[in-house]
Amino acid sequence: MLIFPAIATIASSSLSHPSHQILDVQEILHTTKTQLFDHEILESDQSRDGMQWKLNLFHRDKLSEHHRDHRHLVKARLNRDVKRVATLNSRIKQAAGGGVEPFEVEDFGSEVVSGMQQGSGEYFVRIGVGSPPQSQYMVVDSGSDVVWVQCLPCKQCYQQSDPLFDPANSNSFMAVSCESTVCEHAETAVGCRGHGGGRWCGYKVSYGDGSYTKGTLALETLTFGNTFIQKVAIGCGHRNQGLFVGAAGLLGIGGGSMSLVSQLGGASGGAFSYCLVSRGTSSPGSLEFGRESLPTDSAVWVPLLQNLKVPTFYYVGLSGLGVGGVQVSIPEPIFKLSDMGHGGVVMDTGTAVTRLPTVAYTTFRDAFIDQTTNLPRARPVSIFDTCYNLDGFVAVQVPTVSFYFTGGPVLTLPARNYLIPVDDMGTFCFAFAPTSSGLSIIGNIQQEGIQISFDSTNGLVGFGPNVC
Structure with missing residues (x-):
């Protein structure tokens, strides 16, 4: 045939x-x-052309646990999926109902090679965090607005593929003070941490499945290939709970004000594109930021x-x-x-x-x-x-x-x-x-x-x- x-x-x-x-x-x-x-872990082919940043996308199965056969793999995916859908419905119902704290869930985004077992994404990208950059796999999520990463010292952390990010080894890490306008406008801010002159803006992001991340809001440099993006507001998570297998954190590309797309502002022109390759293929997909990533015709x-x-x-x-x-x-x-x-x-x-x-x-x-x-x-x-x-x-x-x-x-x-x-x-x-x-x-x-x-x-x- x-x-x-x-x-x-x-x-x-x-x-x-x-x-x-x-x-x-x-x-x-x-x-x-x-x-x-x-299950080979591929390095991300990251490049920049003009005002366009390109990252490789990997499915979470590249990083997460092995399965005996395809039936068990599908079962695990569908279990995650049910929890994800419940989370989205819970968020919208809570917000539309006008309840208390209508938008606490996932205000920093993440996506591409998914590391979160309980409904937080299916795809990952690999980026650098800090100066010098510490390579980390991050979940890309179009349904999130928060960028966050697990941080040392960690009071409660789940297992991830790379060493935990250590702010002490980054020359560009800067905790956000309580008086900062960033803290004032961050939907995930939950008050101050510390005493006296060392009072820093705390954050917490809760997920409908019971998982969460909380810690200190900070400004940090993110690296896409050879491109450095300075002063990105991220969550430095010292307490993180959930089955976020593999990934170091979340890279939010949703439509909210704190997402990576919004924070890039004029540099990306509010534009990005992605291509998710079919399940089971060895080649990666792509995630691109910038107006040059948009198709010109057809x-x-x-x-x-x-x-x-x-x-x-x-x-x-x-x-x-x-x-x-x-x-x-x-x-x-x-x-x-x-x-x-x-x-x-x-x-x-x-x-x-x-x-x-x-x-x-x-x-x-x-x-x-x-x-x-x-x-x-x-x-x-x-x-x-x-x-x-x-x-x-x-x-x-x-x-x-x-x-x-x-x-x-x-x-x-x-x-x-x-x-x-x-x-x-x-x-x-x-x-x-x-x-x-x-x-x-x-x-x-x-x-x-x-x-x-x-x-x-x-x-x-x-x-x-x-x-x-």
Whole structure:
């Protein structure tokens, strides 16, 4: 059977869309077996070109624990994912409800090669902290605004891949005083530490799963390759709890004022892009800052929506979903962000599996099942209720799956972004899940292999044109 490469396609809603794709079962199963033995830690290829910084992105499985087989690996991922989604819903519910401390959770961001077991990200980058730079793996998280790292002296720290950051060995470390405007405007500040003239701004970031970091707010130099970024506000964590396996801390790239993107200010022009490579591949993805990272043509741009209750998250307008090149009948208000901050659709790098409100999910899933009656079914697995037994198949033809964004653009996903292997024996599942919450989340499985660009200055998110 001829195998065609499956890539994302983006088009206007007025155009016809492909109805089917080829899923290369044999090739995908091969990667699930080889990735278990591929735990080499790669150094980040960091570079700067003009006002553009580029970092390699690694999936957390490069750093975290080994698993006996692919089934156990998937189980661990889905357990993390359930906690992550619960955390996001808890944050938004608390903020929208106007309760006390509505925005304490994760106000310093992190992402790329994920080190946090309990819902804090799936991807890591490698950067230098301090002067001279001490290399650290940091979780990149588009759903966070705080930059923080575990610090010596450490009263309570989890295990990480690199030696703990020691401020005493950094010539550029400067604790933020209580009188500083940085302390005054930091959402995570929780008062002062110390006495007399040595009173420093304390911080605390709590996560919905019970993990947290707290310590001293500081200004420090971060290094991306040969580029030094001075006076970045970071949390120096002396007490840290949670299963943050591997990573030294968090690199927040959310939409809030304390995120790395916001702190870079004019240097990055409020712009960054990332490309998440497919699970199991040995090559890294990329994270780039600066307006030069934005595509100049061929990308499709969608307006970003702002939730004033929780400015961290990147919301997009979604008008519907498609199966087999046809839009499924789902009322558009299901995906609407309300004036009170409820509902809406968030793009999140830390969530793996896309979540949809139950009514939308059921209609969407049933449409997919109706067009896959030729494929043998398998038992449900964890949060996946629609699975197939593709053992013995080289490749299969499957209906396309598409996101219909408000305003017309349609993103048709590669087949491997919605039918994923959950074991080594040929069981593939439909990689979406229902949620009783009104919040929809576009997860990183659906984002893989697509260049995604954020232009915060102009309030836009772009898809393509490059693939990775």
